[in-house]
Amino acid sequence: MRRLGIVLVAVLALSGCAAQPATAPTASADALEGSITVFAAASLTATFTDLAAQFEAEHPGVTVDLNFAGSSDLVTQITEGAPADVFASADTKNMTKLTDAALNAGDPVDFATNVLEIAVPPGNPAGIETFADLAGPAVKLVTCAPAVPCGAAAVAVAKAAGVTLAPVSEESAVTDVLGKVTSGEADAGLVYVTDVIGAGDAVEGIEFDEAAEAVNTYPVVALRDSAAPDVAAAFVAFVAGAAGQKVLAAAGFGAP
Amino acid sequence: MTGPTAVRYAGVPRWVVAVAALGALFVLLPLAAMVTRVNWGQFVPLVTSEASVSALLLSLRTSLAATALCIVFGVPMALVLARSQFRGQKVLRSLVLLPLVLPPVVGGIALLYTFGRRGLIGQSLDAFGVSIAFSTTAVVLAQTFVALPFLVLSLEGALRTVGTRYEAVGATLGAGPTTVLRRITMPLVLPALVSGSVLSFARALGEFGATLTFAGSLQGTTRTLPLEIYLQRETSPDTAVALSLLLVVVAVVVVSIAHQAGSTRYLRGVL
Numbered sequence: 092m093r094r095l096g097i098v099l100v101a102v103l104a105l106s107g108c109a110a111q112p113a114t115a116p117t118a119s120a121d122a123l124e125g126s127i128t129v130f131a132a133a134s135l136t137a138t139f140t141d142l143a144a145q146f147e148a149e150h151p152g153v154t155v156d157l158n159f160a161g162s163s164d165l166v167t168q169i170t171e172g173a174p175a176d177v178f179a180s181a182d183t184k185n186m187t188k189l190t191d192a193a194l195n196a197g198d199p200v201d202f203a204t205n206v207l208e209i210a211v212p213p214g215n216p217a218g219i220e221t222f223a224d225l226a227g228p229a230v231k232l233v234t235c236a237p238a239v240p241c242g243a244a245a246v247a248v249a250k251a252a253g254v255t256l257a258p259v260s261e262e263s264a265v266t267d268v269l270g271k272v273t274s275g276e277a278d279a280g281l282v283y284v285t286d287v288i289g290a291g292d293a294v295e296g297i298e299f300d301e302a303a304e305a306v307n308t309y310p311v312v313a314l315r316d317s318a319a320p321d322v323a324a325a326f327v328a329f330v331a332g333a334a335g336q337k338v339l340a341a342a343g344f345g346a347p
Numbered sequence: 348m349t350g351p352t353a354v355r356y357a358g359v360p361r362w363v364v365a366v367a368a369l370g371a372l373f374v375l376l377p378l379a380a381m382v383t384r385v386n387w388g389q390f391v392p393l394v395t396s397e398a399s400v401s402a403l404l405l406s407l408r409t410s411l412a413a414t415a416l417c418i419v420f421g422v423p424m425a426l427v428l429a430r431s432q433f434r435g436q437k438v439l440r441s442l443v444l445l446p447l448v449l450p451p452v453v454g455g456i457a458l459l460y461t462f463g464r465r466g467l468i469g470q471s472l473d474a475f476g477v478s479i480a481f482s483t484t485a486v487v488l489a490q491t492f493v494a495l496p497f498l499v500l501s502l503e504g505a506l507r508t509v510g511t512r513y514e515a516v517g518a519t520l521g522a523g524p525t526t527v528l529r530r531i532t533m534p535l536v537l538p539a540l541v542s543g544s545v546l547s548f549a550r551a552l553g554e555f556g557a558t559l560t561f562a563g564s565l566q567g568t569t570r571t572l573p574l575e576i577y578l579q580r581e582t583s584p585d586t587a588v589a590l591s592l593l594l595v596v597v598a599v600v601v602v603s604i605a606h607q608a609g610s611t612r613y614l615r616g617v618l
Contacts, residue, residue, distance in 0.1 A: 163581045231481065233563065238582040259481040260563025261570075263578045271563065275465045276480045 124152035125319030127326060128174060130165045131157060132181035132309070133266065134205065134285060138342045139179065139330075145338075146329050153322055161264060162240070169194060169314065176317040177326055179309065181205075182240040186310045196320060199310035201347035202331045203339045205283045206306055207244050209297040210272045210290070217278035222299040225279055226254050233268050233277040236261040241268070244305035245281045251304035269294070283307070288343040308347060378595060385592055386585040393589040401567045402575035403593070409483060409571060410551040413490035417547040420491075421498035422540070426528070428499070429506035447496040454492050455560025462488060463561075485562035486569050490551035497550050498543040505539030506532070545605040549598060 131139045136159045143155035158165070158175070162185040169175050170192050178195075179202075180186040186199050211219050217230050225232050234256065235242030242261060249256045262268045265282050272280040273293040287296035311330055313323035329335055336346065386393070393399065428440050446454055462469045462479045469479060479485050513535065517527045533540070555573040562569040564578065572594055579586040 161581070167584075236564065236578050236581075238578055258565070260565050262564055263559075263574075263581065267559065267564075270560075274459055274463060276459065276463050276563075 123150045123322050123325055125322045126154035126156065127176035127317065127319050127322045128156045128158060129177040129179065129326065130169060130173070130175040131159055131177075131179040132162045132165070133159050133264070134181050134283060135159065135179055135309070137289060138338050138344070141338050142330060142335055145334060146326055149329075150322075150325070155326065163188075174316075174318075175314055176319060176323040177311065177313055179311040179330070181307065181309055183308055183310055184240070186312065189312070194315050195312045196315045196317065197313060197324070199312040200327060200331045201308050201310050202335065203309040204306050204345035204347055205285055205309065205343075206302040206345065207241070207248055207281050208284045208287050208302065209299060210269060210280045210282045210287050210294040211278065211297060212272055212275045213292065213295055215295055215297075216275075219279050219297060222248070222252050222301055223254050225256060225281075231276070231278045232256060232258045233260045233262060233271045233280045234258045235265055235268055235281070236263060239263060239265075240307060241265040241281070241283065244307060247305035248281075248299075248301045252299075252301040283343075285343040306345070309344070381588060381591060381595070384584075384588050386589065389585060390589050393583075393586045394593050396586070398566055398575060398579075399586065399590055402570055402572045402590075405483070405486075405567060405570065406552055406572040409486045409490055410548050412487045413494055413551040414544055414548040416487065416491045417495050417498045417551075418540070418544055421495050421543070421547070422502060424495075425499045425502035425506060426532075429503045430511070443499060444496045446493050447500070451489075451493055451554065451556030452560050455489060455557035458485075458489055458492060458557060458561045480561070481563045481565065481569060483568055486558050486571060489557035489561050490554045493554055493557055494547035494550040497546040498540075501539050501543035501546065502536060505536040509535045542605045545601055549601040549605075552597065552601070553594070 129139065129143065139157055139159070143157055147153055147155055160168075162180045162182060165175075165178060166180070166185045166188045169178060169189060178186075178189060180189075180199075189195055190199065209219060209222070209225065211217065217224075217227070219225065219230070224230065234245040237243055237246050245256070259277070260271065262271070265286060268277075268280040269282050269286050269290060271277040272282070273290060284296070284298075284302075287294055311327050313320065313327050317323040340346070394403075424443060428436065428443070459480075460466050462472070462485070464470070464473050464478065464480060472479065479488065513531050514527050517531045518524075522530065553573060554571070555577070558569065558571060559574060559577075564570045564574050570578070572590060576587050576590045576594070579590065
């Protein structure tokens with residue numbers, strides 16, 4: 092091991108002064124090698140960036156490239172032939188689209204859940220306290236459109252609470268809802284718990300019991316056409332395993 | 348017919364034509380690809396659904412209002428820029444044309460900080476009970492913001508091209524500045540005004556980023572056709588493609604009207 096260290100130092104020194112294209116040998120006997128591209132839902136941006144870095148640190152021969160977008164965009168890209176090795180969806184519906192097209196290798200694994208929370212601008216100018224307050228005539232409420240997962244969840248919780256919501260805007264993405272709240276244009280928005288935590292001091296979160304009526308489940312799967320199937324499978328196991336769960340829990344995600 | 352020995356001078360080397368053809372293909376191929384994905388059997392029901400019609404009507408209404416605002420403010424702006432000289436004119440000209448090169452989402456953020464609830468002007472408006480965000484007014488403002496430079500630029504170019512000879516003659520014959528403007532200047536640049544307005548209308552119709560950022564998205568109030576397409580893409584790609592085709596057809600009609608206005612030479616300055 093000491094000799095290997097000396098060799099490494101020598102190689103590094105050489106590449107440093109002579110700029111020779113030297114490939115340093117991997118220090119551990121890790122079998123995993125190759126690079127994978129992970130397509131993950133936009134709400135996973137912070138957690139998956141963190142997890143990919145941890146995964147790369149554990150496996151020096153592995154590179155993880157990340158592509159974040161809305162789950163339905165990602166499914167479209169994959170079915171149109173985008174080179175992806177792992178897909179992490181923000182809902183089961185989009186994962187089903189992928190499995191229906193038989194593009195998966197193995198069954199999807201549920202690795203996290205997320206629920207809605209009310210986000211209000213700092214100081215809560217409209218004085219929102221309960222879910223029913225959102226229906227107030229003077230309250231400028233922004234939600235997702237019912238066609239997208241966060242909007243479907245909003246409809247479900249409103250139905251469970253017996254409240255009729257009249258949003259001033261129905262956005263296509265949860266980030267747009269959050270933006271309307273952080274800018275102070277809206278009095279309240281229905282976003283995910285993780286969005287409220289991610290936004291820090293820019294918004295205040297208000298939990299409500301009916302949120303349990305619409306729990307969003309996040310599945311992840313390795314893809315059939317992966318060039319590095321063992322690495323892809325290892326990453327899926329890593330996300331669903333202890334290390335992944337720790338990072339996800341810290342960001343506000345629930346256990347599957 | 349030219350004989351085999353008579354070589355007609357085309358003015359353009361063949362390799363240039365070849366590259367030009369490639370360029371044209373690059374523009375046309377994606378449109379053709381989109382047409383191949385249209386679900387023709389469902390086309391009519393898809394584009395006549397309540398949400399689609401509501402989005403189309405809102406788009407046409409707001410784009411017309413935005414074009415009217417462009418004419419009201421753009422014509423004086425073009426006149427001032429083309430016919431007067433003052434310190435900082437060049438800088439002002441570049442700034443006025445800025446929305447042309449700004450990403451629309453940046454325009455949306457800028458409008459938000461101006462007319463939004465906590466914005467520069469919006470704060471005072473809010474005190475008077477006037478709220479612009481999430482209203483159709485916000486859509487029109489966003490569209491006007493991005494479309495105005497098109498009108499100003501094409502009209503200013505035309506004003507510079509026609510020169511001031513006729514205006515000078517009119518003035519020596521005793522016509523006041525307003526009469527000169529009404530009887531000489533405006534008729535001279537009318538084709539450019541028409542084509543500039545059509546271009547502004549087209550730009551307003553296609554506006555997406557600033558509207559999404561500043562106005563929100565609610566059926567019948569702020570969800571214009573591009574926003575409806577963006578939303579439908581999530582659930583019903585067939586609807587999104589059908590509506591996209593509708594927007595392409597409208598755009599083609601608009602562009603051909605602009606060319607019919609007979610002032611393509613002014614447009615060259617813009618496009």
